[in-house]
Amino acid sequence: MMAPALAVIVALMAQPAAPPPAALPVPELPAAMGRSISAERLSADVATLASFGTRHTLSAEQDPRRGIGAARQWIFDQFVAAGCKAVAFDAHTVPKGPRLPDGATVVNVMAVVGGTDPAQADRLYYVVGHYDSRNADAMDAVGEAPGANDNASGAALVLELARAVAAHPLPATVVFLASAGEEQGLVGARRHAEEAASKGAKILAVLNSDIVGDPSPRGGDRTVVRVFSEALPKTLGVEALAALRAAGAETDGPSRQLARFVDDVARLHSMDVRARVVYRADRFLRGGDHSAFNDNGFAAVRFTASAEDYSRQHANVTERDGRPYGDVPAFVDGAYLAGVARLNLATLVHLARAPGAPERVRLVADALGNDTTLRWAAVPGADGYEVVWRETTDWRWTHAADAGNATSLTLPLSKDDLFFGVRSYTRAGYRSPVVFAGAGRQ
């Protein structure tokens, strides 16, 4: 006769356990790519962008040394020198608006590095940073506006990643977008995203870096970058929203999964700058170009330094202690910016080398029961799929089970008590972002 306590323990141990996660290697990031990110070059590029005096969207377009025209030509030339084959001025005629009293032609600079796998090349991943700047007066198109941290830092990151990816192209396509008109209401990115949406472009993730060079203010941490994401897409219809409310999935939209993906990549590679995931679309009283992509139905996140000094941001350049004070290059930390760039690059490599995320992911809720069955549709290029789950109160996925190359898996876990999702993987160890499993009847 077994003692009652021991019988309970044996019974617990006999419960069917969920299968373990897929036994995948930690994929090596191409060493040459990682090493190619240079703090010195990032700092030099920030200084060059600041040297155009102002990059206000309405500043001089014809002056070869000062104003947004000179800046965008320099960015264009950098993309070409990086070896990007498709480099273009992405110009949009924007009508009158609150910060564009006469309307304007707003010119983004973009470069495309095509995917090397013809079956994956239609998948687009975006690296975005606005290159326009402003000072204390959003309408001052002539005064000094060096915009070193906001956002020469992000534009320099875009250029540095373009150099790395052009030298080592990825299976999926990467679009590098230095956007204009951000300070005038996100107009450059918004027009670009609207056009992409109207053409049905398959933009699967947007990594927007804005204010990523200066973590020095009080509370700042040189080992952390904040990653902001919206909870749910604005573009969801009433029925889809009702289903997500019923499933308790208010914090599991595609942009949230992307933010968690960035965090996973930072942990996997023990990166110098890791993600502080913030469950909020952006900071208070501020906006960014990721929102222009979000508003058009695309998953997008914003990288921003761990803390900000509002006395320098959008400020007129003055002097303190005999030195220039404001958003000047002296406050940008090249080593930190390089850390943020490496996290962006690693995220991009994982996204572009992973298969596309599984489709039609659902949790089968056709009967009451204590098991959970997940189903999904296969995607090209996937060697297998993992089901992931977490407590409903956890912020990140904590558990995974390997489903092999099946398209369904039943787990001895209660669907009522946990959140579930599915991701695809390759044998080399690249995993896609997770797709949340909403309830389905079959």
Ligand SMILES: [Zn+2]
């Ligand atoms: Zn900005």
